Amino acid sequence: MTTRDGAITRVRGDRNSPVNRGALCGKCTLAYNGIYQDPAYRLQRPLKRVGPKGSGSFAAVSWDEAVTTIAAALHRIAATAGPHAVAYAHYTGTISKIAYAFPVRFFNRLGATEVEPDTICNMAGHVALQYTLGTSLIGFDPRTAKDANSIIVWGANPSTSAPHAHKHWFREAPGRKIVVDPVRHETARAADLHLQLAPGSDAALAFALLHVLRRQGRIDRRFVAQHVLGWDEIEPMLDACTPRWAEQVTEVPAAAIEEAARIYGAGPALVWLGQGMQRHALGGNAFRACAMLPAATGNFGRPGSGLYYLNLDGRARGLDDDYLVAPHLRRGARRSFSHMELASRLEDAAQVQAFMCWNINPAASNPEQRRLRRALGRGDLFTVVCDLFETDTTDFADIVLPAASFLEFDDLVASYFQLTIGPQSKVREPLGESLPNQEIFRRLARAMGYEDPELYESDEAILAHLLGGVSCVDGFEELKRRGTVFVSAEPVVQFADLTFPTPSGRIELASARAEADGHPRVPQPMSDPRPAPGRLRLLSPASAWLMNFSFANEAEVERRLGAADIALNPSDAAASRLQEGDLARISNETGEIVLPVRISDDVRPGVALSYKGRWPRREPAGVNVNALNPGQKADLGESTCVHGVEVTVGPLRAQASPPHERE
Numbered sequence: 001m002t003t004r005d006g007a008i009t010r011v012r013g014d015r016n017s018p019v020n021r022g023a024l025c026g027k028c029t030l031a032y033n034g035i036y037q038d039p040a041y042r043l044q045r046p047l048k049r050v051g052p053k054g055s056g057s058f059a060a061v062s063w064d065e066a067v068t069t070i071a072a073a074l075h076r077i078a079a080t081a082g083p084h085a086v087a088y089a090h091y092t093g094t095i096s097k098i099a100y101a102f103p104v105r106f107f108n109r110l111g112a113t114e115v116e117p118d119t120i121c122n123m124a125g126h127v128a129l130q131y132t133l134g135t136s137l138i139g140f141d142p143r144t145a146k147d148a149n150s151i152i153v154w155g156a157n158p159s160t161s162a163p164h165a166h167k168h169w170f171r172e173a174p175g176r177k178i179v180v181d182p183v184r185h186e187t188a189r190a191a192d193l194h195l196q197l198a199p200g201s202d203a204a205l206a207f208a209l210l211h212v213l214r215r216q217g218r219i220d221r222r223f224v225a226q227h228v229l230g231w232d233e234i235e236p237m238l239d240a241c242t243p244r245w246a247e248q249v250t251e252v253p254a255a256a257i258e259e260a261a262r263i264y265g266a267g268p269a270l271v272w273l274g275q276g277m278q279r280h281a282l283g284g285n286a287f288r289a290c291a292m293l294p295a296a297t298g299n300f301g302r303p304g305s306g307l308y309y310l311n312l313d314g315r316a317r318g319l320d321d322d323y324l325v326a327p328h329l330r331r332g333a334r335r336s337f338s339h340m341e342l343a344s345r346l347e348d349a350a351q352v353q354a355f356m357c358w359n360i361n362p363a364a365s366n367p368e369q370r371r372l373r374r375a376l377g378r379g380d381l382f383t384v385v386c387d388l389f390e391t392d393t394t395d396f397a398d399i400v401l402p403a404a405s406f407l408e409f410d411d412l413v414a415s416y417f418q419l420t421i422g423p424q425s426k427v428r429e430p431l432g433e434s435l436p437n438q439e440i441f442r443r444l445a446r447a448m449g450y451e452d453p454e455l456y457e458s459d460e461a462i463l464a465h466l467l468g469g470v471s472c473v474d475g476f477e478e479l480k481r482r483g484t485v486f487v488s489a490e491p492v493v494q495f496a497d498l499t500f501p502t503p504s505g506r507i508e509l510a511s512a513r514a515e516a517d518g519h520p521r522v523p524q525p526m527s528d529p530r531p532a533p534g535r536l537r538l539l540s541p542a543s544a545w546l547m548n549f550s551f552a553n554e555a556e557v558e559r560r561l562g563a564a565d566i567a568l569n570p571s572d573a574a575a576s577r578l579q580e581g582d583l584a585r586i587s588n589e590t591g592e593i594v595l596p597v598r599i600s601d602d603v604r605p606g607v608a609l610s611y612k613g614r615w616p617r618r619e620p621a622g623v624n625v626n627a628l629n630p631g632q633k634a635d636l637g638e639s640t641c642v643h644g645v646e647v648t649v650g651p652l653r654a655q656a657s658p659p660h661e662r663e
C-alpha cells in the first residue's frame with residue numbers, strides 16, 4: 001500500500017507474501033485502485049428512502065436518525081410479530097473475520113432468523129463431507145503438493161477463482177495434474193489430463209475410477225479395514241461401474257478414465273473438490289462419491305495425500321470462530337432458512353417483516369430474480385442494507401448504511417486455501433461517514449438499548465482475544481509487521497492421526513446420519529438425466545473479472561468484461577441455427593434473457609455458459625443470468641442447484657415475443 005498525506009496512492013500485492021508474491025490479480029488491482037477509493041462510487045452517508053421501493057431514491061440522514069429509525073422498526077416488529085420475523089442475510093465480503101461475523105451477535109441477541117449463508121454457495125458439499133469425514137473445513141495443506149504424485153482439481157477453476165493458486169501452486173506442483181470439468185478453462189488447459197464430463201455425472205465418474213483402481217490393485221485394504229466404514233457396501237456396486245458404462249453416462253472416453261485412475265493410483269495424491277461440482281441436483285451425492293477416492297486408496301495421513309474443499313476450521317489456526325458470533329446471546333431456538341427460499345419468504349408478511357443484510361447483494365446473486373425483486377418491493381417489508389456501494393439490493397432499502405472498506409479498519413484474514421493468517425491493516429480513515437460493519441452494529445445495539453457487553457466489544461479486544469489462540473504470531477502489531485504468515489513452519493498433514501471427527505472416528509462412506517436424514521446410506525453411482533431434446537444445461541460460474549458479485553460496478557472491469565454473452569459449443573450453435581454474435585433468446589419456465597452468442601469448443605456439447613456476477617441495474621434489460629434460476633435445491637443442505645438449470649436457446653429473430661425478460 002503506498003500512501004501520501006493519509007491518502008492511498010496505490011494498492012498492490014505484497015512482495016513478501018508467500019501466496020501472491022507481489023501481484024494482485026487483475027480484478028482486484030482495478031477495483032482496489034478504483035471504486036474502493038472513489039468518493040463518486042462509495043456510499044458516504046446513511047440514506048433514507050424517499051421514493052418508491054426499488055427506485056433507489058434516497059435522502060441523506062444522520063447516523064443517529066438512521067439507527068433510531070431501525071431500532072424503532074425492530075422493536076415494533078419484535079413486539080407484534082416476534083423477533084424471528086426479522087430475517088438477516090450476509091456472506092463473506094473480503095472475508096475479514098470481524099466484519100463478517102460480529103453483526104451476528106446483534107441478531108443472536110435479537111432472536112432473528114438467519115438466511116443460511118452457505119446455501120447460496122456450497123452447503124451441499126459441507127453436508128456431504130460432514131457425513132463422510134466429520135468435517136468439511138479441514139482440507140489438505142496446499143504446501144503438501146510437493147510430495148504429491150498427482151493432483152485432481154474436480155469442479156473448480158483456479159485460473160479464475162484462485163488465480164494465485166493457478167499461477168503458482170498448480171503450475172509448480174511436481175505431480176501429474178488432472179482436471180475434471182465440463183469447461184476447458186485455463187487450469188484445464190494447464191493439466192496433463194482433462195476429463196470434460198457431462199454436468200452432474202461426477203458420481204458416476206468417481207465410481208468408475210474406483211472400479212479401475214480396484215482392478216489395478218490400488219485399494220488400500222489395510223487402511224480401509226482400519227479407518228473406513230461401509231466399503232463392504234460400496235465394493236459390490238463397483239462391478240457394474242465399468243469405464244465403458246461410465247463413458248455412456250459421463251461422456252468421458254473410457255481410455256481417459258483408465259488413464260486418470262492409473263495416475264491417481266500411482267502414489268500419494270491430492271483431490272481438490274470444487275464448489276462447482278456440488279451446485280447440481282445431486283451435488284451432495286457427487287461429493288460423497290468423490291470423497292471415496294482418498295478413503296479407498298489410503299490417501300490420508302501422509303504427506304502429499306488428502307482432500308480439500310475449504311480450509312476454514314478456525315481451530316487449525318487457533319481461532320475461536322464461535323466467540324466471534326457469541327451464540328450464548330441467542331434468544332430462543334436458532335431459526336434459519338435457505339437462500340433458495342428467500343423470494344418466497346420475503347413475499348410473505350406472515351413470515352418476514354424486516355430484512356437486513358451486509359456483505360451480500362441478493363437482488364443480483366439470488367435465484368428467482370424477478371420474484372425476489374417483487375418481494376423486496378413489498379411496501380410493508382422494512383429493509384436495511386449495509387454496503388460500500390449502491391447496488392441492486394440497496395435500491396430496495398428503506399435505510400442504507402455506508403460500510404467502510406477493508407482498507408479502512410483493522411481485521412484478520414484467514415485464507416480458505418492456504419493455511420495462513422494475515423492482517424487487514426487500516427491505512428486510511430473510512431470514507432465520508434462510512435463505518436466498519438462491527439461499528440454499525442454497535443450503534444444499532446445501543447439504539448436498541450441492549451446492555452450485553454459482547455455487543456460493544458472493541459476491535460482491539462476482539463483481535464487480542466482471537467490472536468491469543470494463534471501460536472505463530474504474538475499479537476496484531478507483530479502480524480502487521482510480518483504480513484501474511486503460515487500457521488506452521490512445515491506443511492500440516494491432513495488427519496495425521498487418522499482419527500476422523502465422525503461418530504465412529506472413521507471415514508463413514510456408510511453414514512447412519514445420512515440415512516437418518518432421509519438420504520441414501522452410501523453414495524450412489526447416480527447422474528443427472530441429460531437435458532430433454534432441445535434443452536441445454538446452463539452453467540454460470542465465476543468470471544475472471546468479477547469476484548462473485550463484487551467489482552461489477554468498476555468501469556475498467558466493465559470495459560474489459562464487455563457485454564454479457566452466452567458461450568455455446570459449435571455443434572449446439574449449429575443445431576440452434578446460431579452464429580457468432582447472433583442474439584439468442586435463452587429461456588425456461590422461470591425467465592428469459594437475450595444475449596449475444598459466443599461460439600467456443602471450450603464448452604462441451606449440451607452446455608451453455610454465461611458468467612455470473614453482473615448487476616441487473618447495469619445490464620441493458622435490467623436482469624442477469626439468475627433470472628433463469630428457479631431456485632431448485634440440491635440433494636443435501638437445501639443448497640443451490642444453480643448449475644442444474646436447463647434452458648432453451650434459440651435465435652431471437654425466430655421468436656414472436658419482444659426481447660425482454662419475463663418471469
Ligand code: SF4
Pocket residue numbers: 020023024025026028029161162163164547
Ligand atoms: S481476488 Fe483473490 S486472487 Fe485476486 S488479488 Fe484478491 S485475493 Fe488475490
